[in-house]
Amino acid sequence: MTNYTKPQYLMSKDIPVVKITGFFVEVLRPDLLPLAIRNPEVDFDSIYHGWIGTRVMSMGRSNAEKIMDGLRLPRSNTYAAAASMHFASLSDCYWIRQEAEDISWAEVSLYRADISEDVAETSLFGKKQMFHGHIHTPEPSTAGLSAKAWYRDANQKLWLYKIGKKEVAASKILDAIGADHVPYLDASNELHQRTEEEQIRKIDERNEELVKCPIITSEQRSMVTWYDYEEHCNDENINPYTRIKQNPKYHEMQVCDYLLSNSDRHGENWGFFIDADTGKLGDLHPLFDHDHAFSEDTKIIAQTTEHDMSLKQAALQSLPCAKRLNLNTIRTMQRPEELTEEQWMGVQQRAKVLMRERVKQCEEKR
Structure with a gap:
């Protein structure tokens, strides 16, 4: 557990960024502060009641109670679960180190850690079990509410697994129109490798599948959410939409979300890459979730818009800046098998709306 009475550090890999003594905060590397708290007035509350809160598993998440039970921790104390991992995450390279600890980033990094397949099985499939020995695994710090878990493949590459099948269909459609997105693959052939018959039967009963996508961050490239970027812009008294409106990927996101009728593009489901070594903000990361x-x-x-509007309005407004998307492919594309006829008809109808608007806008320019 964190001891507030002894000095501790917010670290970026092996670089101390902030020294915290009691409730006193000393910023050592302002350029490497997490973006959401990168301001001259960062204080104890900003770090421990703000930033760290984003690194703690929500009890609203599927199977969260079973994870906490397996860790032998009170269900009300997800903070303790994240603290046992030094608040490390697979989104970036930040962590918390007690001054007295003789420990390095190499020992803390979840990018290098052995994945606990027992924790992963509980997190993904809801299996009730106790976890024994030292646990150092991403699940207690992975954001989101759906059932998910991390596994490594034979080449040690990390993949995020989820229960569902809509994401595979969405991935096929985004592939077809040329959108920048994280690919989701059907992983149902791995079910018997990952869990037991009881859990497989429950998935079949819900007419769902096992899907997976590759990790997009690394020890060199971190990810920052729109919420964090927006918070940073507010601290700097900058309109966060000023920069983003110049980015074609932002407008493509509006079109894609309308085409897919995506109702969940909140501020943690989109954002930017950021250089883990310099703290410099990069481009928008690919679409996911x-x-x-x-x-x-x-x-x-x-x-995802500055002003209130519907998904359709946002897409039509962004269409002139989303020229790279080839919406024509929807007309000739076969229905993804993961979708019902009704769902596919909805996609085709929305594609027609977008194509008619594109033709109209082209004619108005002549």
């Missing part, structure tokens, strides 16, 4: 796609709601409100 489409397990709330293909909604039947025709009046979804856009969550």
Whole structure:
């Protein structure tokens, strides 16, 4: 557990960024502060009641209670689970070190850690079990509410596994139109390798599948959410949309979310890459997380625009800046087998709306 009475450090790999003594904060490397708290007035509350809160598993997440039970921790203390991993994450290279600890980034990094397959099985499939020995694994710090877990393949590459099948269909559609996105693959052939018959039967009963996608961060390239970027811009008194509106990928996201009828593009589901060594902000990362796609709601409100508007309005407004997307392919593409006929008809209908608008905008320019 964290001891507030003794000095501790917010670290970026092996570089001390902030020294915390009691409730006093001394910034050592302002250029490497996490973006959400990168301001001259960063204080104890900003770090421990703000930033660290984003690195703690929500008890609203599927199977969170079973993870806490398996770790032998009170269900009310997800903070303790994250603290036992030094608040490390697979989103970036930050962690918390007690001054008295003789420990390095190499020992803390989740990018290098052995994955606990027992924890992963509980996190992903809900298996009730106790975890024995030293546990150092990403699950207690992985964001989101759906069931998910990390595994390594034969080449030691990290993959995020989830239960569902909409993301595979979304991935096929985004592939077809040329959108920048994280590919999701059907991993159902790995079910018997990952869990037992009881869990497999429950997945079959829910008509779901096992899917996976590759990790997009590394020890060189971190990820920062839109929420964090927005917080940073607010501290700097900058309109966060000023920069983003110049980026074609931002406009492509609006079009893609309308095409997929994605109702869950909140501020933790999109954002930027950031250089883990310099702290410099990079480009928007690829689109991911489409397990709330293909909604039947025709009046979804856009969550990614400066002003209130629907997904459809946002897409039509962004269409002139999303020229790289080849929407024509939807007309000739076969229905993804993961979608019902009704869901696929919805995609085709939205594609027609976008194509008609594109033709109209081209004619108006003549």
